[in-house]
Amino acid sequence: VSDQPAKPEPTLATLLQQAVFRIADQSGSARFDAELLLSQALGKPRSFLYAWPDHAPTATVRERFDQSVSARADGRPVAYLLGIQEFHGLELQVSPDVLIPRADTECLVEAALAVIPPDRSVRVVDLGTGSGAIALAIARARPQAQVMGVDVSEAALRVARANAEALDLQVDWQAGHWGDELPAAGIDVLVSNPPYIAEGDPHLPALRHEPQLALVSGADGLDALRHIIADAPRLLRPGGHLLLEHGWNQGEAVRGLLLAQGFSEVETEFDFGGNERVSRGRLA
Ligand SMILES: C[S@@+](CC[C@H](N)C(=O)[O-])C[C@H]1O[C@@H](n2cnc3c(N)ncnc32)[C@H](O)[C@@H]1O
Numbered sequence: 001v002s003d004q005p006a007k008p009e010p011t012l013a014t015l016l017q018q019a020v021f022r023i024a025d026q027s028g029s030a031r032f033d034a035e036l037l038l039s040q041a042l043g044k045p046r047s048f049l050y051a052w053p054d055h056a057p058t059a060t061v062r063e064r065f066d067q068s069v070s071a072r073a074d075g076r077p078v079a080y081l082l083g084i085q086e087f088h089g090l091e092l093q094v095s096p097d098v099l100i101p102r103a104d105t106e107c108l109v110e111a112a113l114a115v116i117p118p119d120r121s122v123r124v125v126d127l128g129t130g131s132g133a134i135a136l137a138i139a140r141a142r143p144q145a146q147v148m149g150v151d152v153s154e155a156a157l158r159v160a161r162a163n164a165e166a167l168d169l170q171v172d173w174q175a176g177h178w179g180d181e182l183p184a185a186g187i188d189v190l191v192s193n194p195p196y197i198a199e200g201d202p203h204l205p206a207l208r209h210e211p212q213l214a215l216v217s218g219a220d221g222l223d224a225l226r227h228i229i230a231d232a233p234r235l236l237r238p239g240g241h242l243l244l245e246h247g248w249n250q251g252e253a254v255r256g257l258l259l260a261q262g263f264s265e266v267e268t269e270f271d272f273g274g275n276e277r278v279s280r281g282r283l284a
Contacts, residue, residue: 132160194224251276
């Protein structure tokens, strides 16, 4: 029998402090990440942490939190640990089979919505749909549109389907290599956020937990964009729109590819960070 006083169980405030210390090297938002992971381990909203900082959670909760903090300290993105990511006002399920939708991709959604009339049944296709983020955001904002999402990854399409079901949105999901299997001249608006990072890019190690298929596209990062732009005149109806996300330094190259394929109204829009991010063209 020990005559030492029992060590007090750690409180939420203490656990948070320790976690922030462990993940600070991996995350620019260590405190926020730690709060999200602790809320998840507790099964309580984040506000609980502020209301009850002196609460001492059970050993099970501590163990669950410790595992997710270790994974975060190893660089695993917080969205994969939570299994959800917010995108364009939608709560999307995400898994390591899909790219975590980025805020900048909302610029692509906005650019697409600007050319999709709310009152007509236009045909919209999202190539490389991943979690379904773009297709679902468009389907929600334009209920009249007929939206299709295509991906080469069956695992990604499973995530997209689950998202559509959870959000009660209607999208036609199709497996395929870009638009190769789609019929000619059937599309009014073609959107894509394809992989666009060059092989060997120094940023890739930081993205090692996300699917390489979603990130990397050839020696200069432009292989997928070249393929999609080359096939778009076949896929689009006359007057149809093509909108593409690309790397911050690829605007000029993408505009060149669009012009070379005969697209008109070619221009590039900027993302929230002021970088060239979305280029577009219209089929004459
Ligand atoms: C950058 S991610 C975009 C995911 C999602 N659209 C988004 O914006 O979050 C690119 C997607 O393209 C898919 N992809 C890669 N190669 C493909 C191909 N040959 N045909 C169709 N999809 C492909 C990947 O599986 C991945 O889901």
